[in-house]
Amino acid sequence: MPAAPDARPLRLSTDQPDFEAAFNARLHWSDATDAEVEQRVAEIVAAVQRRGDAAVLEYTERFDALKAQSVGELEIAHGELQSAFDSLPQAQRDALEQAAVRVRTYHEAQKRACGESWSYRDADGSLLGQKVTPLDRVGIYVPGGKAAYPSSVLMNAVPAQVAGVPEIIMVVPTPRGEKNALVLAAAYLGGVTRAFCIGGAQAVAALAYGTDTVPRVDKITGPGNAYVASAKRRVFGQVGIDMIAGPSEILVLADGSTPPDWVAMDLFSQAEHDELAQSILLCPDAAYIARVQAEIARLLPTMPRAGIIARSLNGRGALIQTRSMEEACEISNRIAPEHLEIASTEPHRWEPLLRHAGAIFLGAFTSESLGDYCAGPNHVLPTSSTARFSSPLGVYDFQKRSSLIEVSEQGAQVLGAIASVLAHGEGLQAHARAAEMRLRPRP
Structure with a gap:
């Protein structure tokens, strides 16, 4: 022994x-990711970007021993998510529901505190403000293989749902096709709209670029191994990401x-x-x-x-x-x-x-x-001293902000004069002229 x-x-x-x-x-x-991992990820991402579903199928068979004729076969029917929840023992159903309620309650409070639009009018009648809108579609990566992480599903899907994201796409590796009922049940409670049995760098690339079957998303969140982290780093800019954990x-x-x-x-x-x-x-x-x-x-x-x-x-x-x-x-x-x-x-x-x-x-x-x-608070947190400048995953990660500016005629007289001086100082005459055209002729 x-x-x-x-x-x-x-x-x-x-x-x-x-x-x-x-x-x-x-x-x-x-x-610093191992150079071999970086090179392999670069090849996978490029292949998915170039060949789409065919590359996703190839890598899913190679890495997860899961063979399918189409990526559509790897999509989990929404009814299967509810069936997974219904099949759980009562104690697991209760625990999952109670956790989901607490996570949702916390993120709803977060949304009320910092996730609402606002505006005001200044003394000359100009309207200034901020419009907060949800992202159209997000992808959440859920680790799989050695262990199952239903808590990660809730922590990524629930704040996206609370933020108002209409489409939440989940990807999760299922080696040899073995799906975890707790993960699927958490996806059901968290409002996941579509789910695919794919993982690794190929799943990140499919979400970032889109394929014939996997929809392109605006942001990817969720933890993963070195290949997932490297792929998220590589596709950042094409899509948003939460962090490199x-x-x-x-x-x-x-x-x-x-x-x-x-x-x-x-x-x-x-x-x-x-x-x-x-x-x-x-x-x-x-x-x-x-x-x-x-x-x-x-x-x-x-x-x-x-x-x-x-x-x-x-x-x-x-x-x-x-x-x-x-x-x-x-x-x-x-x-x-x-x-x-x-x-x-x-x-x-x-x-x-x-x-x-x-x-x-x-x-x-x-x-x-x-x-x-x-x-209740999110467990997706900054690591490696990045808490000095970054925050936990939250509702705000699934929203964006647009500035609102409505300048009144009276306001244009004040702001136009200021803008004209500054624009001329920067050598941008068209900027200055655009502001000056809105000034009333001097009496």
Whole structure:
């Protein structure tokens, strides 16, 4: 019987002289895609753009061992989505419905807060404003193969539906034609209008360029492997994308009051994704850090994905002792993690100090996993420190904004004079003349 894997995350202290070098080395992760992946993706995308359905069929058979005579055979009938939902055990139906309601409620509130049109008239009667409209058609990519992700379906489809997108096209790989009922049921609840059993770079390319069967979309969202990420990067500009996601991350900011086994398991919750996932604990209490380390050692052998967790924690994990909770917050802002847990009796004391995070989980009872599945806010979050400048997926990702400008005759007299001066200063005489033609003749 093989020995149980051993997980020993790097122990650091901000007091040690080499902290900065060791800390930066542990944080480093390159998002540079392997050159072979890039070349392969370029070939796949070009083939789909050139040959459409024929290329999609070829790659689906090659990568998913799923043979079909036409891409139409790979489309999932809408009735099959409802049948999948109806076939689920009652407990799964209830959980999926409750999660969908919470995700929808949150995104409806988000739409009310930032997703509505507005306008006003200024003193001279000119109307200025913003018109918010949904995208016409979006594509959502749902990972498949080793695992099924109905939660990803809800997190991508529901905000698109709330935003008012009339067509939501789902693509999901189904190796050997094995469809997951939970994924199809989530698509039914999330308002997916069409779904196809295709995945990988070929699915991204089909959505971006359109084929005889797969409709072209305006934006592609959803996570995937290195091939999917590379394809999304390659088609950006042809369509919009949500983000290029890196490995999953969790940072736990602890004051020593939360049961250490809870914190250990929260670190596991991201480490079990893959070997490159990152789990970090920041805490000023050295004795508490040691207790968490002991719980990691105790709990790891009980985990089905113990090998992946151990490799993740050993390669990218860290247990960091800070001088204070304030310093822990400063370091957290430097990391800008995807998931940030404040495992503290006073989470609202520390939350104002935290500027950069994809999602902030307040208090000991708020495990990151609740956000992944059913709390309501979106679980598609910025990774690799991009929370410094980007946001979770939301209703706003499925809308666009048009400026509204209606200048009154009186307003044209004021604005025209300003525009004329500036346009002449830029050497753009036609701009200036267009504004000047609307000026009343001087008496």
